[in-house]
Amino acid sequence: GSGCAAIEGFNRMHAILGASAQCVAVNPSDMSVALAALDATVQVSGPGGARTIPFASFHRLPGDRPDLDTTLQSGELITSVDLPPPLFSEHAHYLKIRDRASYAFALVSVASALQLDGHRIRAAHIALGGVAHRPWRASVAEQHLAGKTLSASTLREAAAAELAQAKPLSGNAFKVGLAQRAIIRSTLLAATGTQGNNTGDFA
Template sequence: MDAISYQRAADVNGAIAAAQRPGAVFIGGGTNLLDLMKGGVAHPVMLIDITRIETLDQVETLPNGGLRIGALVRNSDAANHTLVRTRYPLLSQALLAGASPQLRNMATVGGNLMQRTRCPYFYDTAFTQCNKRAPGSGCAAVGGFNRMHAILGASAQCVAVNPSDMSVALAALDATVQVSGPRGARSIPFASFHRLPGDRPELDTTLQSGELITSVDLPPPLFSEHSHYLKIRDRASYAFALVSVASALQLDGHRIRTARIALGGIAHRPWRASVAEQHLAGKTLNESTLREAAAAELAQARPLSGNAFKVGLAQRAIIRSTMLAAAGTQGQTTGEVA
């Protein structure tokens, strides 16, 4: 058993100061970190408990009309918050599609952003080939069981996917991640927060050493009337996405003024479907136009031996999610079984 020390931080500055010790990590809900520790994947030498920092557990309206969600807000509280449900229903749907009620009651918004891939080769230390866990060792998934793995943005070093539902919605909504660290505070556009694997797959995000997520900021609501989160999975609950799609629209009648689409389950980070978005802008909303946009987005897919089905599945999911978004946000469900 590893020796681990524990420290409870009273404020953000105290947490950041404690994190300068090598091997120190922040812990909030712990729903992912503790699993990694029990499995021998993570080996922190110090846990810095940030759950008593009161300034991080608030939801507040920003001066520009947007919304700030503190890093310690529980996933269940964020999903059911009145301002989230009414102004950002896409985010509420995505949060409710993730994990189980018990886990959502513990997991935090900041921790959700930091959760690591569920690739079985990463989680099982009996497999020695995992560049994410042991850089330079290889990627067993490339030639192994890769049904759940990436079809976009992967590299020869890693084909794992990001597991977060919440992050797919945040990508579509153009959120901003606020962080504080030893060099001060900074804002990270959501599109720049998670990384593609490249030749450094062990790095999931662009956070710098010792930085702490303090909040997620949402811009003023533009898509409260027309958005939908679609999650396609092997079973109806407590399953990670084969493919998921967050769609958000601004419509002028049947004309698409603005489209925001992000995909999950297909890449190392939430995949912003910019090609499809550009294809749809200014077009009349119909299935033919959506089919063309989805095909253009997935033209760059590079499936593996076990997941070629994801290409067609992702295209159909884009069409269905966007059509459901156009129909309106009332009475929508959050997932389908493959």
């Protein structure tokens, strides 16, 4: 209840999306970003029995209870994390941008997964790390891309639309542009698939 000292302090690594006056911390996980993009589900068991939590609903935004990172209830344990049948195996990429090449949390990370029909995007799943208290599912960008022809300009528009809701702090405004460029880069790399085609095909 005392607020968040980082809001007026050193906040270069902190959140630009979904933060509150109580907390501007970011979720540090890499794996969780990928799981969010792939629509994983979390199986839990507790005093009330077993239940399934969609991964998008597993982590919380801080609100006025930053001490609660997840939607797990008292006494519940995770028994498994399940992935749906693979729909994005040919067109997926995880991009992590950090200050050092190793032993560093992401400034921004992006997990991109695409279903393509030629150059047309049938579906896009995109999640961001390093920008919010939970893995941030980029639903605005996803909706913007669905049904469109994949191109750099379309990706720029989608990334800008997603980050329009960002509220940077005094020391991390650079993350807004960085996140936009990371979405574009990760999604273009996902589009090349496992064959390593030139991303210039989608310029």
